Amino acid sequence: MNYQVNKKGYYGEFGGAYIPEMMHPNIEELQQRYMEIINSYNFRQDFIHLLKHYVGRPSPLYFAKRLSEKYGSNIYLKREDLNHTGSHKINNTIGQILLAKSLNKKRIIAETGAGQHGVATATVCALMGMKCIVYMGALDVERQAPNVKKMKMLGAEVIPAVSGNQTLKDATNEAMRDWINNPEDTHYIIGSVVGPHPYPDMVTQFQAVISEEIKMQLDEHIGREFPTRVIACVGGGSNAAGAFYHFLENESVELIGVEAAGKGVETKETAATLTLGKVGVLHSAKSMLMQTEDGQIVEPYSISAGLDYPGIGPLHAHLFQTKRARYLWATDEEVLESALELTQLEGIIPALESAHALAALKKIKLQPDEVTVVNLSGRGDKDMETYLNYFGY
Amino acid sequence: MSTQNRINQLFQSKKDNILSVYFTAGYPNLDDTATIIQTLEKNGVDLIEIGMPFSDPVADGPVIQNSSTVALKNGMSIKKLFQQLTSIRQSVKIPLILMGYLNPVIQFGVEEFCKKCKEVGIDGLILPDLPLSVYEEEYQALFEQYGLHNVLLITPQTSEARIRQIDEASNGFIYMVSSSSTTGAKDKVSDFHQEYFERVNQLELKNPRLIGFGISNHETFANACKYASGAIIGSAFVKALEQEISLEERISRFVNRIVNPV
Numbered sequence: 311m312n313y314q315v316n317k318k319g320y321y322g323e324f325g326g327a328y329i330p331e332m333m334h335p336n337i338e339e340l341q342q343r344y345m346e347i348i349n350s351y352n353f354r355q356d357f358i359h360l361l362k363h364y365v366g367r368p369s370p371l372y373f374a375k376r377l378s379e380k381y382g383s384n385i386y387l388k389r390e391d392l393n394h395t396g397s398h399k400i401n402n403t404i405g406q407i408l409l410a411k412s413l414n415k416k417r418i419i420a421e422t423g424a425g426q427h428g429v430a431t432a433t434v435c436a437l438m439g440m441k442c443i444v445y446m447g448a449l450d451v452e453r454q455a456p457n458v459k460k461m462k463m464l465g466a467e468v469i470p471a472v473s474g475n476q477t478l479k480d481a482t483n484e485a486m487r488d489w490i491n492n493p494e495d496t497h498y499i500i501g502s503v504v505g506p507h508p509y510p511d512m513v514t515q516f517q518a519v520i521s522e523e524i525k526m527q528l529d530e531h532i533g534r535e536f537p538t539r540v541i542a543c544v545g546g547g548s549n550a551a552g553a554f555y556h557f558l559e560n561e562s563v564e565l566i567g568v569e570a571a572g573k574g575v576e577t578k579e580t581a582a583t584l585t586l587g588k589v590g591v592l593h594s595a596k597s598m599l600m601q602t603e604d605g606q607i608v609e610p611y612s613i614s615a616g617l618d619y620p621g622i623g624p625l626h627a628h629l630f631q632t633k634r635a636r637y638l639w640a641t642d643e644e645v646l647e648s649a650l651e652l653t654q655l656e657g658i659i660p661a662l663e664s665a666h667a668l669a670a671l672k673k674i675k676l677q678p679d680e681v682t683v684v685n686l687s688g689r690g691d692k693d694m695e696t697y698l699n700y701f702g703y
Numbered sequence: 704m705s706t707q708n709r710i711n712q713l714f715q716s717k718k719d720n721i722l723s724v725y726f727t728a729g730y731p732n733l734d735d736t737a738t739i740i741q742t743l744e745k746n747g748v749d750l751i752e753i754g755m756p757f758s759d760p761v762a763d764g765p766v767i768q769n770s771s772t773v774a775l776k777n778g779m780s781i782k783k784l785f786q787q788l789t790s791i792r793q794s795v796k797i798p799l800i801l802m803g804y805l806n807p808v809i810q811f812g813v814e815e816f817c818k819k820c821k822e823v824g825i826d827g828l829i830l831p832d833l834p835l836s837v838y839e840e841e842y843q844a845l846f847e848q849y850g851l852h853n854v855l856l857i858t859p860q861t862s863e864a865r866i867r868q869i870d871e872a873s874n875g876f877i878y879m880v881s882s883s884s885t886t887g888a889k890d891k892v893s894d895f896h897q898e899y900f901e902r903v904n905q906l907e908l909k910n911p912r913l914i915g916f917g918i919s920n921h922e923t924f925a926n927a928c929k930y931a932s933g934a935i936i937g938s939a940f941v942k943a944l945e946q947e948i949s950l951e952e953r954i955s956r957f958v959n960r961i962v963n964p965v
Contacts, residue, residue: 493858605781
């Protein structure tokens with residue numbers, strides 16, 4: 311089975327570039343040049359240097375002793391939460407800002423939901439002295455005030471998206487409209503493995519450092535590179551794509567993605583795209599989408615603002631369809647309990663998104679001799695208010 | 704297929720000042736569709752683009768976004784639209800084009816959609832997020848089987864080689880976007896674009912062209928008509944439908960204002 315993107319930008323039947331003609335010159339330029347640029351010696355040197363000295367990579371692969379004891383198995387946490395800016399998002403923005411410089415772009419735009427990708431983009435723009443505009447749903451601007459302030463302090467302009475339901479999907483629409491209106495000097499840093507080809511593959515390549523490190527670090531811990539399974543949460547799916555990437559060809563490694571079920575997959579307040587969605591085209595790619603019978607996109611819901619996206623990266627739709635990966639879901643309540651469990655067993659407060667991956671530990675039967683890697687994609691600082699409200703501290 | 708589609712008939716019989724008007728089906732009210740089409744024709748409009756509303760219209764500016772949101776709230780869907788268009792050809796002669804995004808069409812079923820288009824008398828389609836390469840590989844044969852002309856866009860950034868490919872793949876007209884932007888940009892048809900319009904004129908393409916995006920009044924319409932067979936008005940018309948007078952009156956006033964100098 312082939313899990314790489316093909317020349318036209320498809321993973322099986324998913325992906326492609328369903329772009330309006332106004333975006334054609336920019337997308338064509340990216341399609342033709344991204345591989346050559348990101349594989350060039352100079353780019354690799356700069357990318358690796360910044361990941362090491364600026365982001366703080368490699369992020370630790372930590373053996374969670376007390377969590378392992380509780381589940382009667384061996385659980386390792388890939389600590390993406392320890393990256394600069396607090397999540398895996400920075401791996402992608404470092405890659406894309408270097409790419410934008412190679413393409414001689416002067417202006418950076420991005421979309422953000424919870425604000426993690428917005429902060430990661432504003433950060434690399436400050437680092438490189440580039441103009442930065444972040445689109446954020448007006449509702450999210452209100453809900454995620456600290457991240458909005460961070461972005462502003464970093465020098466970014468935050469533009470509230472007032473169309474639609476005023477969340478991540480609408481912020482993405484606005485960013486695409488900006489790109490259509492500014493075809494000459496702008497690069498759009500998409501935050502996940504979504505959007506037109508080559509974004510899904512390009513972002514996967516930048517996030518693949520996660521599984522590259524897991525292999526080396528696991529070898530140090532246990533003398534072999536391959537775990538029994540890897541678990542990661544999935545919204546658009548970038549941290550999962552990065553955590554899965556170097557294990558895709560080794561089918562003995564079980565890959566598990568965890569979607570946000572919100573208040574339950576039987577309710578309307580959910581974001582479990584693969585569990586509930588149908589094939590369609592949104593944001594210039596063919597994938598699985600939450601939509602009505604008439605093909606209108608449905609607004610998803612999750613307690614975690616980073617997972618409430620009505621689509622999913624085409625790579626995941628392909629892994630789902632070919633059954634190379636398994637996709638589970640976790641409800642808000644299960645997620646909150648798992649976040650508290652990790653906090654009190656290991657002294658690590660996870661992001662709500664990452665706590666979805668932890669919640670899967672309760673849904674699979676772990677054997678004593680198995681080795682499970684959970685990708686801890688981000689830290690919980692941004693979610694303190696939610697935690698405090700729920701647990702009543 | 705060499706059928707004489709109404710679009711081809713129009714461009715053969717009229718070489719300049721063609722006025723094409725876009726509206727969003729289901730806006731301002733769910734059942735205005737037939738009245739809007741009939742009144743536009745009565746007032747001398749040459750071609751009509753009927754918008755199929757979508758929840759996420761990325762190529763559209765605020766006016767058409769808003770009309771789409773309202774139309775969807777009103778209950779518009781492709782199914783409903785075909786019901787409204789069932790007997791439209793008993794009263795309307797000018798070419799009709801459906802314009803919208805790909806996803807609702809996919810969910811309706813592409814072949815079923817084409818079949819219905821033919822049944823009710825649709826002449827062409829504009830699907831901005833159906834790019835040339837996917838159209839040629841997966842849709843062209845089907846569209847042609849049902850006599851539907853696919854209208855493709857070009858922008859000031861489109862290379863000459865690509866314009867020629869688009870011309871080759873087109874059989875009705877080419878939608879010439881005045882400047883790379885979402886719909887409804889203000890008064891953008893300026894001298895700045897003359898170079899682009901003239902450059903495209905010199906290519907001697909086989910298809911006629913209509914200029915769209917940023918056409919909002921007589922001046923911009925007349926200016927666009929200097930460089931192409933005519934022009935397309937969308938957002939300005941949708942906006943005009945907001946006024947508190949009868950629908951027929953709104954439409955007739957608007958068309959008069961576009962066609963005649965102040």
